[in-house]
Amino acid sequence: MTTATWFILLGSLLLVVGFTASYIRTGPATSAIVYLVIGFVVGPMGLGLFHFNPLKESALLELLTEIAVLISLYCAGVKMPAPVTFRRWRNPLRLAVVSMSLTVGIVALFGYYWLALPLGAAVLLGAVVAPTDPVLATEVQVRHADDPDRLRFALTSEAGMNDGSAFPxxxxxxxxxxxHDLGDAGWRWFAIDVVWASGAxxxxxIAAGCLVGWTVQKLRSTYTHSEFLESFLGLGLIAFAYGISLLxxxxxxxxxxxxxVALRHTELKLAGLKQSYSDPTSGETHPGDTPQPIAHIHQSSLxxxxxxxxxxxxxxxxxIxxxxxxxxxxxRAVGFAAFLFFVARPISVHLxxxxxxxxxxxRNLAGWFGVRGIGSLYYLMYAIxxxxxxxxxxxxxxLTLVVVALSILVHGVSVKPAIARFWRARKSAH
Incomplete structure (x- = not known):
């Protein structure tokens, strides 16, 4: 494809999305399915107007996916409820650490014994497909910070955490x-890649989020007429925290x-505000309701x-x-995707x-909606x-491209009816 053709394609797609956003939101399919089908039509499976080679363009794809995941992690984090308590975060932590580790192990065994991959490649495959995706899982993410749904909270916070916990x-x-140097008996891997890198x-x-939240509140209380570019502050926080971590x-x-998460927690605490949840079974709110906006950085930049x-x-x-x-x-690829969706993910979530x-x-819905996507592509490009x-x-x-494409299609088709049925069951139980 020429540069002009690329601009025409992207421009047309953006116009279609802009005009049909409300129809896509209420329709049976997710927006990602629409984008994927268009990729099929103009790619090698259809008109053959272009072919993207992930191996040849691995450096570019690594950068694009890295940026996408960082922005998505920020969006997920500022919608997390405050204050942070272990009781509230206990199940998401289990999903992000225990369930994800079990998924890596189950997939590694499948890759080694069934797919005949080298042990290192089998473990790497498990690490690539185990984390759930914060970019493509918008339909099962919390809609706003006051969203009372426990399923969406569990899946959103799991996706936010396991995109980092998969790195070891x-x-x-x-x-x-x-x-990569693992050290004698793996000591270096455990000390540096697991303990240090995760803890640091x-x-x-937390330090960066609290510092930005405190600074903004301090400046607003001292200089009452001060104005901020909240979007730039949000992007700045992403870049600053990420850059220090790489360093x-x-x-x-x-x-x-x-x-x-720390930015939202700090702003609410310093402003003397408390998290308020509405009862979804009272008939006063609905899953997609949007609360009144609060003039804070975490809200304005979202x-x-x-x-x-x-x-x-x-x-x-x-x-893709x-x-x-x-x-x-x-x-081989479709069978692996089926094993991941119907065996590895449900077993790891229930355990x-x-x-x-x-x-x-x-538990059943969390076991099903382990959406794979952009994060998996990033880890694979990083390894390449x-x-x-x-x-x-x-x-x-x-294997990864087929898993991601099938996840977009299968999870995308099933998400809206499954979530609706989940809410009806909750209301009838009350």
């Missing part, structure tokens, strides 16, 4: 392939999500960043559609929530840029 397993896979990322994020070899995804998130989603899903051929849909008070309906052998890279690209 990526490094473990690279280490088993001889591309969370601490950096000290901490996991930046965890830092950005933690910074966004709209701008959500638009950037939507733009990144359009471009990246379009590229343009990366697949008809012969990409092999039984991770074992002993919790989470209702069975919530760190020297992943070409034959392994091609195999993992094939």
């Amino acid at each position: 397993f990526v490094m473990l896979g690279l280490g088993l392939l001889g591309l 990322g969370i601490i950096i994020g 000290v070899n901490a996991w930046g995804f965890l830092a950005v999500f933690s910074a966004a 709209v701008f960043n959500e638009h950037l998130e939507r733009l990144a989603e359009i471009v990246l899903v379009l590229l 559609g343009g990366s697949l051929f008809w012969d990409s849909w092999s039984w 991770g929530l074992l002993g919790s008070k989470a209702p069975m309906r919530l 840029q760190h020297g992943l052998p070409k034959d392994i890279a091609l195999e993992l690209i094939h």
Whole structure:
């Protein structure tokens, strides 16, 4: 495709999305399905107007997916309820740590014994597809900070946390392939990649979010006529927390999500405001209701960043559609996706929530809606840029693209009726 054709295609797609946003929102399909189908039509599976090669363009795709995930993590973080309590976050933590680790292990076993991958490649595959996606899972994310739905909160906070907690397993896979130093008996991997990088990322994020929130509140109380570019402050917080994390070899995804959560918590605390939840069964509110806006950085910057998130989603899903051929849909790849959706994810979620008070309906839906997407592509491109052998890279690209595409289609079609049925069941139970 020429540059002019690319601009025409993207411009037309943006116009279509702009004009039909309300219809897509209320229709049976998600917006990501629309973008993917358009990618199929103009890509090798359809008109053949373009073909995107993820291996050849791995550096570009790594950068694009990295930016998309960072913006999405910020958007998810500023919608998290405050104050942060262990009781409220206990189940999401189980999903993000225990369930995700179990998914990596189950997929690694499947990849090693069934797909005949080298052990390091099998572990890397597990790390790539285990984390759920904060970019494409908008239909199962919290709509706003006062959203009372426990399912959406669990899935949103899980996606925010496990996009950072998957990194140690990526490094473990690279280490088993001889591309990363694990240390004797894995001590360096555990001390640096697990303990230090995860802990430092969370601490950096909390410190950065609290500092920005405190500074804004202090300036507003001291200089009452001061104005801020809230969108720039939000982007600045993302870049600052992520940059500091990279500087000290901490996991930046965890830092950005933690910074966004800390920003909201700090602003509400300093303003003397409390989180208020409406009862969804009272008939006064509905799942998509929007609360009255509060003039804070976390609220004001959210709209701008959500638009950037939507733009990144359009471009990246379009590229996914343009990366697949008809012969990409092999039984090997489709079978692996089915194993991930119907076996690995549900088992890991039920085991991770074992002993919790989470209702069975919530566990079943959380086990189903483990949406895979942009985060998986980022981890894979990261591994390729760190020297992943070409034959392994091609195999993992094939498997990952099919998993992501099927996740967009299967989860996208089922999400709206499943969520609606979940809410009806909750109302009837009350």
